[in-house]
Amino acid sequence: SGDNSSLIGLGPLSPQSSCTSSGSEGRLDEASCRSLCSGMRDVPAWLKTLRLHKYSYLFTTMSYDEMLELTEDQLAEQGVTKGARHKLALSIVKLQQRFNTLINLEKDLIQPAREGSQPGAFSQGPALLVSTLDELNNILATPMKPSQENDTQDIPAQFTRVLGK
Structure with a gap:
């Protein structure tokens, strides 16, 4: 028990951001009080990028x-x-496809060039890197569950693998 928020670098909660609000602050405050482990913390920001935050x-x-x-x-x-x-x-379908998208990005980056032994990213030029970074940026703006050991579709872990290429 006790306040562990400083352990993860958030600092203590102010009365304005605590979950014991009076209820007059609006609907978004409820969403901001979600557990960091739920995967739902970033939904309001994601909806805002879609212009569907209402x-x-x-x-x-x-x-x-x-x-x-x-x-x-x-x-x-x-x-x-x-x-x-x-x-x-449509956006939820894209959320469901993120893991496979990341797998394909990783394959594209490590695919050897047909004529030489250079990695695919270098043989295909900066266009592949730019498109990969754009896609990673899009995925980063979506809600995702934190990495979990036995998750067969661990998006954060796969995201990190793509970054390592």
């Missing part, structure tokens, strides 16, 4: 895995407009 409240009681399983029909039941729910559904 729907942050929908995710406050949802687990990471529940978010990844959301369908357009479920979003419709929650009153999400047609365009927004379609955009969210």
Whole structure:
């Protein structure tokens, strides 16, 4: 027990950011009080990049895995407009594909050149590196679970492997 927030470099919580708020601060404060380990901490920022942050409240009681399983029909039941729910559904599909995207980025970077022995990144020039960095930047702006030992689709670990290439 006790305040462990300083152990992870966050410092103590101020009364304004504590989870014992009066409730008058709005819906986003609930999302900011999530556990660092849930994978849901960055959902409000991700939704803001999609310009869908007004729907942050929908995710406050949802687990990471529940978010990844959301369908357009479920979003419709929650009153999400047609365009927004379609955009969210497409974005959730992209979240589901991140691990495979990272695997493919790693393969592209280590693929040997056909005519020589240089790694693929050097034989294909800076275009491959630029596109890889763009994709990594996009993935970094999405919510993700922290790395876990037995996770077969450990996105942070695979992200780190790609960076190591």
